Amino acid sequence: MLTTERKALLLDILGKEGRVVAKEVSQKLGLSEDTIRRDLRELAGEGLLQRVHGGALPASKALGDLPTRRNVSTDDKAEIAKVAAGMIREGQIIFLDGGTTTVSLARALPKALRATVLTHSPDIVTALLDHPAVDVELIGGRIFKHSNVAVGAVAIEAISQIRADLYFMGVTGIHPEHGLTTGDREEAAVKRAICRQAAETIVLASREKLGAVSAYGVVSLHEVDGLVVGSKCPENLLGPLRDLGIHIIDTSA
Amino acid sequence: MLTTERKALLLDILGKEGRVVAKEVSQKLGLSEDTIRRDLRELAGEGLLQRVHGGALPASKALGDLPTRRNVSTDDKAEIAKVAAGMIREGQIIFLDGGTTTVSLARALPKALRATVLTHSPDIVTALLDHPAVDVELIGGRIFKHSNVAVGAVAIEAISQIRADLYFMGVTGIHPEHGLTTGDREEAAVKRAICRQAAETIVLASREKLGAVSAYGVVSLHEVDGLVVGSKCPENLLGPLRDLGIHIIDTSA
């Protein structure tokens, strides 16, 4: 078995099954796990896949640091993404924020959906590469590395020249009094700008965001047209928001 | 057994089985492995196959789709990336093209290097996330999915407002007469625009690009200030380029 060939095979498996398990492959090929691990390590070095404990995952799914991302309400996010995806109509122009939840949303879009997606997030762009019917328009600007999105005057200028039907916003805090908040001023400014240009703003919030407050305000809750939350949200958190007239979409519905 | 005949046989096996193992063939034909290796080396020199440890694989994958493209001559690319990375000075403003080679370059940049990178490629942005000292400025525009880069009027407009010290360009073809070529008209236009804004343009080309010609012209070779190629490039391909006054940087140097 030629080394190069084997690496190609690994990528092949990855493409077909969405993951590679070092142990399985080593048994199937009759080679030591060390060899497979080494291959995976090298492929990861070239950015062709993402190394994880026990094997490897596609590189495109590399977002945020692993320890954080792994345990935080993953099912929640997948649910939210699925519901949000269902809100999009054929032919609409959609603004997608950066963040793990919105990337899930992008990935959850029907492959056949004909729509236009505007985004300032490279991750969203990558997630939509295999949605042939979706046109993607990327907003440029200075990259804010902590969240991997474009920010700054250039981004806001570009945003101000576009109008969208829907904006799916991600935030780090949503609070009855303090409204929507996020951890960076520049990001907040961009979100605000997008909000202005979108006919409708939908906030995606996994459970831990409810009732939380971060440093920088984005917009007040009056600007929000809808809020998609996970299915297991306690009413004591949702109630105050509902009272403010926000349309709350529960994923259990 | 005639030499030519044997080479044809090797290509035949490659076509049928998708690979050639030097040892197997040498035993089957009753010849030394050296002879087979020599044949393979020569065929590789003609671009008819790709030499790998233990044998050879098809070369035609250079034109495949994105996932496939990524496997082609990866060592070559890593070498090129390393050398190119060494050409960057502290504090410079660099334009990085999209493409696998330039992504390797991004990854190969010293973590401590203080510089500004301009790019229209989401992949480059992602690759630079863990380079804290590198400022990244993303060029927006319509996403051309085949290569995952921003193109179109918006991109070109944004590019025209920036000037850079260095531009590392990737192409699919570089030919003494036809100059630099690539497979998409929009991409060609973007590359041309960047070239205009950069003080110096360096082309990165793995072996299979030399002498190749694609559909759309980018710029003539006069615009090129440097060319970085892999270490094992035959002189018959490099000579004509050198004659045009292009500064060729061999990775073996």
Add this chain to the structure above:
DNA sequence: AGAGTTCGTGCATTTTCGTGCAAAGGCAAT
């Protein structure tokens, strides 16, 4: 917190590579 995996690295062994060299054969001019 502890048991069981998995990881990465260093090291030794085996395989493969590339080059230099010489033997063997073909071919043309002398």
Add this chain to the structure above:
DNA sequence: ATTGCCTTTGCACGAAAATGCACGAACTCT
């Protein structure tokens, strides 16, 4: 025929690559 030149082939040898094993560290799960 002989000489000189070129090609082909195999062999030798140092270099590079690939693989497996061992061991201590890191990770996962309960």
